[in-house]
Amino acid sequence: MKTFKYLVLSLAFLVAINAAFSQEDVLRPHGKPKKNIIDEAQESTPFPFIIGLEGGLNYNMFSQTLTWGSPVPKSIYNAYANGSGLSPFFSIIADFNLNKQIGLQLKLSYDNKKFKNDYTGIADAYTELGERADATVKREFENTGSYLGLSAQLRYNLTDQLFIIAGPLVQIPIGNFDQTETESILSPGFYYNQPGKPTIISVNSTLSNVKTRIGFELGIGYKVNITKTIFLVPQARFQIMPTKLTDDELGGIDNSRILFGTPTLTATDKTLNSFQFAVALWFQL
Amino acid sequence: MKTIKYLIAVLLYCGTAIAQNVDVFPVEFNSSADDFNSNITQNGRMIYFTSDRKGGKQQVYIVEKDANAWSEPVQIRGSVNDGSQIGAVSLTSDGQFMVFAASEHEVGGFGRLDLYSAEKVKGKWTNIKNLGPNVNTEEWESQPMISNDGNLLFFASDREGGYGGTDIYMATKTSAGWSKAINVGANINTEFDEMTPVIGVDNNNFSFSSNRTNGYGGFDIYISKIKGNTFSPAKNAKEPINSDGDEFYYYSMPNTDIAYFSSSRSGGSGNLDIYKAVPNPYSSEAVFMLNGVVRDIKTNEPLGANIIITDLTTGKKVADLKSDDNTGEYYVILQQARKYSITALRKDYLFFSEKYEIPKSDKGKEQTKDIYLSPISGGNTRLLIFFDFDKSTLQNESIPELNRVIDFLKDNTSVKIRLEGHTDDQGSADYNDKLSGNRAKSVKEYLVSNGVDADRIQTIGYGLKKPLKNEKTDEARAINRRVEMKIVE
16 A cells, blocks of 8 residues: 555656646757756756765675784684675765766765675584594684765766766774674584583674774766656765774784694784665755 | 759869868857857847746847957846747847747747747837737747848748658748748758758858758758748758757858857757857858938937838838837848838838948948938928939839838828929039929829829929039039928928
């Protein structure tokens, strides 16, 4: 019933728009093509001001460089080398036409980031007899946190509908970046400590030293007229963030396989970049 | 042989057009909306154009040239713009009469879009009239183009019975109004859309737009020549006039190398813009342009007056124009190799006529001449009357002026006149007294034979006694040979 109401309202709206603009004019029998009317309504204001709301999904791509003091074959800590995940974001924008082709767009975003990874390797575990031996173990991690995003970007219209957009971006962390780490022993008959103890353990913590990041955003969008002054704007963007996610972690220990000792494990160059897929509603004022 | 000559002429014509380095640039008064139909009037001093820059509603705007810059566009004053979509105006050369297209005009119409006329009275466009069923139908009629003398009307219509899409039609002015419009034929119209007709000031060059195949994209400008009701095959105006956008309304400015047209090409202010092309590769033939101010001879105040142009060879009125009510300014365009009389008429004033003989070689000439009208009471005017040499026989060229005298006396039945004959200084005084008296009597006889009461007309021959010029030149003598009409009661 709700859908039906929506359809009726939408049809009535479209009929009203059509009636308003399919008028004879002195240059063209039956009037201007509707597309031109809408374009012109946009262009008749020399410097139109647009506000917009948008929402979408991040596809996050995390990576860091892991360096062991001495080799640990099939270390379960390889799980931390990279990660990916989907997360939502929401933005409000203000867009000013500087001229017919170029505009300035300011954006304030709530930008959630989530990424995870798992790795199945070899780690020490205990048999039912209490002996320590190699077992097949899967280590997973998932990080979740949010930024307040601020950007000022230049929009360049390739056509009346298609545009590209690019500019600097600042991401300020909001709250903690939560981390959940889980290990699962996949080899049957192996336990963490002794027989009867769990084969899965999970630890929650928070990342330390999450940094305010500065980066660059580049995107492409397409304006679809809904009315003369309202546009539906699907966009695809890439956020490239040279600033590291956190500080480097130096001097950690890989103690998953005592046989290979307890070499240091250094994690450096933690980067988190994202593809963004957004749908916006722009309102020309 | 004729075909070969024609081909060579066409090749030379095209070669000239292509060889010229034509600069095309937008004018400064364009907006981001549609701006088109740059109708030039008053010798390029004003441009009327159509724009939907305000709320998507087509309206008529005007810009005036001040020094070298165009003024800010303003909507024209009066009731022309009282409709939902108004524009595509065309004006006579004096800028005092226009035809325009309107949808849902307050005056009412026959169809989806109709053609209307308007007159400029005291600076305002008023007296709006629908051009009637000989021109308008229940379909779309728009883009009227009136010749500078106001006698030919072209327009576009999508009525049934054409070649397809919109076609160009024409009508001629008759004493009963506009003739039944006819399709201008297959040399202009095709199965595609033809529109925005423009006739040059020479009444010979003809341009229009068409979206027929093999153009440069969208609507292109095409050029043709008109002779009577016959059009030469149309040719694409080529680049840089045409582009991959739409081009409409190609106007050649008289006696200059400038053209204005409208285009949606990239690089403008958005949508359709008005562009200037220099040098104009398709200029009209040069014409003789006469302008001036009509004034009261006593007060020197400017007067709005009817300006009648008569072809003295045929005796036919070829244009019925007007001077501006506020400024008294008039603009007249005359074709070369013709003899004309220009007459200014106004209620409560004596008319005044002047002869202009435009030689064939007199190309692109402009002349300014103010006309002074005398109020009827106690007034005096020189009649444009011609006699055979050394005789009192009226020449045929005198007939239009004599008919004006008859009309004047019929309109002013209480007026009595004295016809005063004058000669130059050649010959004896007695002979000239007699000749001038006989000439005045000849005029009286013509008037009486056409229904004027003889008691209202006195005649006298002054011979050489009252010269206007004392010089002994041919020019001075020509001025001195005259018949004046004086109001005596």
